[in-house]
Amino acid sequence: MTDYYDLLAPDQEFAEKLGFSKIDVSKINYIEPRSGNDIKPQKNKINIIRGGDEKINQEAVRTRNVHVLLDPVNWEFGKFDTATANMAKKNNVAIGISHATFIEAKESQRVKLMLNLQRMVKVTNKIKNSIVIVSNSKGKYGMRAPLDLVGIGAFIGLTENQAKWAISEVPKSIFEVKT
Amino acid sequence: MKPYPPTLMDNDRYIQFTVHSDKKFKQADVWKAIYKIAKENIGLKGIADANLALIDFNETEQKGLIRTNTKSIYIVKGVTSMLAEIESTPAFIQTLRVTGTIKKSRGV
Numbered sequence: 001m002t003d004y005y006d007l008l009a010p011d012q013e014f015a016e017k018l019g020f021s022k023i024d025v026s027k028i029n030y031i032e033p034r035s036g037n038d039i040k041p042q043k044n045k046i047n048i049i050r051g052g053d054e055k056i057n058q059e060a061v062r063t064r065n066v067h068v069l070l071d072p073v074n075w076e077f078g079k080f081d082t083a084t085a086n087m088a089k090k091n092n093v094a095i096g097i098s099h100a101t102f103i104e105a106k107e108s109q110r111v112k113l114m115l116n117l118q119r120m121v122k123v124t125n126k127i128k129n130s131i132v133i134v135s136n137s138k139g140k141y142g143m144r145a146p147l148d149l150v151g152i153g154a155f156i157g158l159t160e161n162q163a164k165w166a167i168s169e170v171p172k173s174i175f176e177v178k179t
Numbered sequence: 180m181k182p183y184p185p186t187l188m189d190n191d192r193y194i195q196f197t198v199h200s201d202k203k204f205k206q207a208d209v210w211k212a213i214y215k216i217a218k219e220n221i222g223l224k225g226i227a228d229a230n231l232a233l234i235d236f237n238e239t240e241q242k243g244l245i246r247t248n249t250k251s252i253y254i255v256k257g258v259t260s261m262l263a264e265i266e267s268t269p270a271f272i273q274t275l276r277v278t279g280t281i282k283k284s285r286g287v
Contacts, residue, residue, distance in 0.1 A: 018273060099260070102261055103261065103263045107219055110219075110220070139269070141199065141200070141263070141269040141270060141271050142271075143271070144260045144271065144273070145273040145274065147256065147274060148256055148257075148259065148260035148273065148274055149260065150253065150256065151253050151254070151255070151256030151257030151258070151259070151260050151274075152257050152260060152261075153253070153257075154253035154254050154256070154257045155220075155254075155257045
């Protein structure tokens with residue numbers, strides 16, 4: 001049976017009930033930088049940087065010890081170019097997509113968000129970047145079961161296997177290699 | 180009148196789901212919430228293509244059955260995962276399993 005991992009689950013016990021495997025939360029360092037200077041990854045930890053700005057995205061994929069660049073695009077900002085994708089590939093930075101952004105976005109914002117994510121997925125498919133899907137919710141009811149997160153992949157242009165890979169093998173490899 | 184030939188008919192699939200929330204909901208409320216979120220995300224054409232329908236809902240166990248077809252399973256899973264509240268109460272739908280017949284989904 002495949003093991004599924006949610007790197008940013010707010011409630012680990014509930015995540016296990018939903019079907020995720022247990023992870024060591026203390027190893028995860030989540031940073032929401034306001035500018036490129038705020039990106040200060042810690043050693044021996046899985047550093048997840050929230051993007052959403054051109055300078056932050058570029059700085060995050062260049063910096064050492066960054067493992068995941070979460071949400072490089074959002075409903076307002078949709079520029080994700082091949083230069084950033086290439087740099088991410090070179091430095092082994094996975095591209096993260098959080099499910100919470102879909103829930104938090106209003107109806108009109110969700111349209112733009114999906115369009116931007118579909119464009120980003122086209123670029124990541126071309127460059128062959130690793131993709132991670134996380135819930136990143138604030139509360140228990142924002143979390144989703146593993147195969148429901150796979151459904152999100154269908155909306156943004158990932159195949160079923162790619163989406164399953166994004167919640168199983170990619171997070172597993174991040175844990176194995178980086179820690 | 181001749182019926183549709185089997186090759187032209189949809190291959191139905193049944194998605195078993197459960198609702199997680201502090202409150203218990205009625206079948207009508209759950210279908211209303213699913214239909215609303217589906218209309219927002221895939222539109223009327225998407226709903227028609229997916230052949231979406233709520234077949235059954237057990238109000239005591241808060242478990243139900245959605246019908247769709249083979250092509251739209253992951254689209255429907257994506258749609259139900261976007262549901263964040265039912266009747267203004269925080270709730271979410273977890274899909275449990277996909278079966279080819281209603282009988283199998285009930286574990287008979």
